Amino acid sequence: GQNIDQPTEMTATEGAIVQINCTYQTSGFNGLFWYQQHAGEAPTFLSYNVLDGLEEKGRFSSFLSRSKGYSYLLLKELQMKDSASYLCAVTGTYKYIFGTGTRLKVLA
Amino acid sequence: DTAVSQTPKYLVTQMGNDKSIKCEQNLGHDTMYWYKQDSKKFLKIMFSYNNKELIINETVPNRFSPKSPDKAHLNLHINSLELGDSAVYFCASSQDLGIQRRNEQFFGPGTRLTVL
Numbered sequence A: 001g002q003n004i005d006q007p008t009e010m011t012a013t014e015g016a017i018v019q020i021n022c023t024y025q026t027s028g029f030n031g032l033f034w035y036q037q038h039a040g041e042a043p044t045f046l047s048y049n050v051l052d053g054l055e056e057k058g059r060f061s062s063f064l065s066r067s068k069g070y071s072y073l074l075l076k077e078l079q080m081k082d083s084a085s086y087l088c089a090v091t092g093t094y095k096y097i098f099g100t101g102t103r104l105k106v107l108a
Numbered sequence B: 001d002t003a004v005s006q007t008p009k010y011l012v013t014q015m016g017n018d019k020s021i022k023c024e025q026n027l028g029h030d031t032m033y034w035y036k037q038d039s040k041k042f043l044k045i046m047f048s049y050n051n052k053e054l055i056i057n058e059t060v061p062n063r064f065s066p067k068s069p070d071k072a073h074l075n076l077h078i079n080s081l082e083l084g085d086s087a088v089y090f091c092a093s094s095q096d097l098g099i100q101r102r103n104e105q106f107f108g109p110g111t112r113l114t115v116l
Helices: none
Strands: A003-005 A009-013 A018-025 A031-037 A044-049 A053-057 A060-065 A070-075 A084-092 A095-098 A102-107 B004-007 B010-013 B019-025 B031-037 B043-050 B053-057 B064-070 B073-078 B087-094 B111-115
Touching: A003 A084, A009 A018, A018 A031, A018 A084, A018 A102, A031 A060, A031 A070, A044 A053, A044 A060, A044 A070, A070 A084, A095 B043, B004 B087, B010 B019, B019 B031, B019 B087, B019 B111, B031 B073, B043 B064, B043 B073, B073 B087
Parallel strands: A009 A102, B010 B111
Antiparallel strands: A003 A018, A018 A070, A031 A044, A031 A084, A053 A060, A060 A070, A084 A095, A084 A102, B004 B019, B019 B073, B031 B043, B031 B087, B043 B053, B064 B073, B087 B111
16 A cells, blocks of 8 residues: 655744654655645645655755655754645655645744 | 646635636646645645646546646546535646656646535
C-alpha cells in the first residue's frame, strides 16, 4: 500500500527552529517533495530530495533517508509568514502522493 | 504573467446541476493534473494528463470528466453535482512525467466549489 504520515499541527515561536517529519510507505519511490500552502492559496514548491542526505536552501532544509522511509523539513529563524501548511509528497510511478499536511502556527 | 490559471475562482451551485472548471497553463508543460482538496486539507489527485492523453484516473466517479483540447488546457466537467463534491479543486502542471528528477508541480489558484 501507499501511505504518508505527517503530524497534523505544530506550534513554534518566532525566531525558533522547527522540524516537520514525514514518514512514507510507497512502491516505486522516485523522489520526495515539500510544498508550502498558505491558507486559501495554492501549494508552492519548497524542496526536492532524491538521494539520502540534507538539501539546504536558505532558512529551509530538507532531509531524506530512503532506507527508513523518512524525511523532515527544517525551518530556521521562524518568521510569522512561515505560518502555513507544509505538505510532504512522494513520487511513484507517474504520480504524486501527498501527505495530509502539517499546519504550522508561528507565534510572536 | 499567470503561470497556471483557473476559472472560476468560486462556484456556488445547487445539487444536481452540471458545472465546468477551466484550467490553462502558459509554461509550455506537457503534463497537467486535477486535485481535490477537502475540508481536512487532504490534497488528492484525481486525474493526470500528458500531452492530452489521460495517464491517471484515480477512482473518481464518472460524473467527473476531464477534457484536454490541447496540452495547455485541462478542463473539468462535473455532472449531477452532489453535496460531497464541495471542496477546493486545484489544477497543476509539470514539465513532463519525469519522475527521476526534480519535476515540481505548479498549481493554479484553486476553485472553491460549494454545492447547496
